[in-house]
Amino acid sequence: MVKSHLILNNVKKYYPIMGGVIRHVKNYVRAVDGVTLEIKRGECLGLVGESGCGKTTLSKTILRLENATDGTIFYLPDNAGNEGKSLEMEKYDILKYRGAKLKNLRKKIQIVFQDPSASLNPRMLVKNIIGEAFDIHRIASGKEKIDRIIELLRSVGLGKDHLMRYPHEFSGGQRQRIAIARALSTNPEFIILDEPTSALDVSVQAQILNLLKDLQQKYNLTYLFITHHLLVVEYISDRIAVMYLGKIVELTKTETLFKRALHPYTIALLSAIPVPDPEKKRRRIVLKGDVPNSVNPPKGCRFHPRCWLADDVCREVEPELSEVEPGHYVACHRVDEVMKQFY
Ligand code: SF4
Numbered sequence: 001m002v003k004s005h006l007i008l009n010n011v012k013k014y015y016p017i018m019g020g021v022i023r024h025v026k027n028y029v030r031a032v033d034g035v036t037l038e039i040k041r042g043e044c045l046g047l048v049g050e051s052g053c054g055k056t057t058l059s060k061t062i063l064r065l066e067n068a069t070d071g072t073i074f075y076l077p078d079n080a081g082n083e084g085k086s087l088e089m090e091k092y093d094i095l096k097y098r099g100a101k102l103k104n105l106r107k108k109i110q111i112v113f114q115d116p117s118a119s120l121n122p123r124m125l126v127k128n129i130i131g132e133a134f135d136i137h138r139i140a141s142g143k144e145k146i147d148r149i150i151e152l153l154r155s156v157g158l159g160k161d162h163l164m165r166y167p168h169e170f171s172g173g174q175r176q177r178i179a180i181a182r183a184l185s186t187n188p189e190f191i192i193l194d195e196p197t198s199a200l201d202v203s204v205q206a207q208i209l210n211l212l213k214d215l216q217q218k219y220n221l222t223y224l225f226i227t228h229h230l231l232v233v234e235y236i237s238d239r240i241a242v243m244y245l246g247k248i249v250e251l252t253k254t255e256t257l258f259k260r261a262l263h264p265y266t267i268a269l270l271s272a273i274p275v276p277d278p279e280k281k282r283r284r285i286v287l288k289g290d291v292p293n294s295v296n297p298p299k300g301c302r303f304h305p306r307c308w309l310a311d312d313v314c315r316e317v318e319p320e321l322s323e324v325e326p327g328h329y330v331a332c333h334r335v336d337e338v339m340k341q342f343y
Pocket of ligand 1: 334
């Protein structure tokens, strides 16, 4: 089986800003601005960053709910390369998919949204919410369909009794379980989890995270877990990518990121996490200013107006995401200085 599951090359998503008397494109919101990333089969990749950094737009672009402005996205299904020939990558570029190919892709890639109250139709019974995909993709009908819906409900900790109820009859955690069951209904290989626990109480968050971990093992799933909450992503992810203003600035194993983050932005994010031990003190870094506007991102390194290490090069030249240690990618000109100051 091919190790890579999803490969993004220089993916961009720009939204035009119209203006003027004869309406024309005046500028662009650069929501995603050149993301290159590989997600391995069976892993959970955490994608973290502040609100508005482009995480959700990236997930919608992968799902083809938004059309990418530029770049390629290769989705390699579980049977990719089984023909025994060398991989013809072109045929896996999902940005070129249309019609039946796109419909089939949507069976393989599913999403769970942040707020189950908004993502579940309040007028539909649970059996219809979960069963909808069975009809769209002609997966099952009649008794077989009901049996499979019950099986899905059981796999997320619910049961037969819940079939004929409406979403408002459930708690927030139960609603998210229904949303997860719906995502599993097409037998997907890859699930995007977009802040799936952010709208839930802390005690319920842990239950949902454990459920997601169990389901990943049971169904051999690959996850892209999007959140702004570093502790949540530490619990569930194998690797973490940190995003800032439309770009990935650091990517490494979860353990490495928490022990030895090398991008100043990641270090600042980590420094904001409270330490439970009063004996231990962590150097708190308070970033100045807000995230700049993605219509006119700063020249050079996008983080330089907020970075305490910024120098002239940072203000002029945009750093590339490059491998500074095995498997540890950072987009920063001054990694040596970061090491000197922190490790
Ligand atoms: Fe800071 Fe310069 Fe590194 Fe950007 S490139 S994060 S401004 S040190």
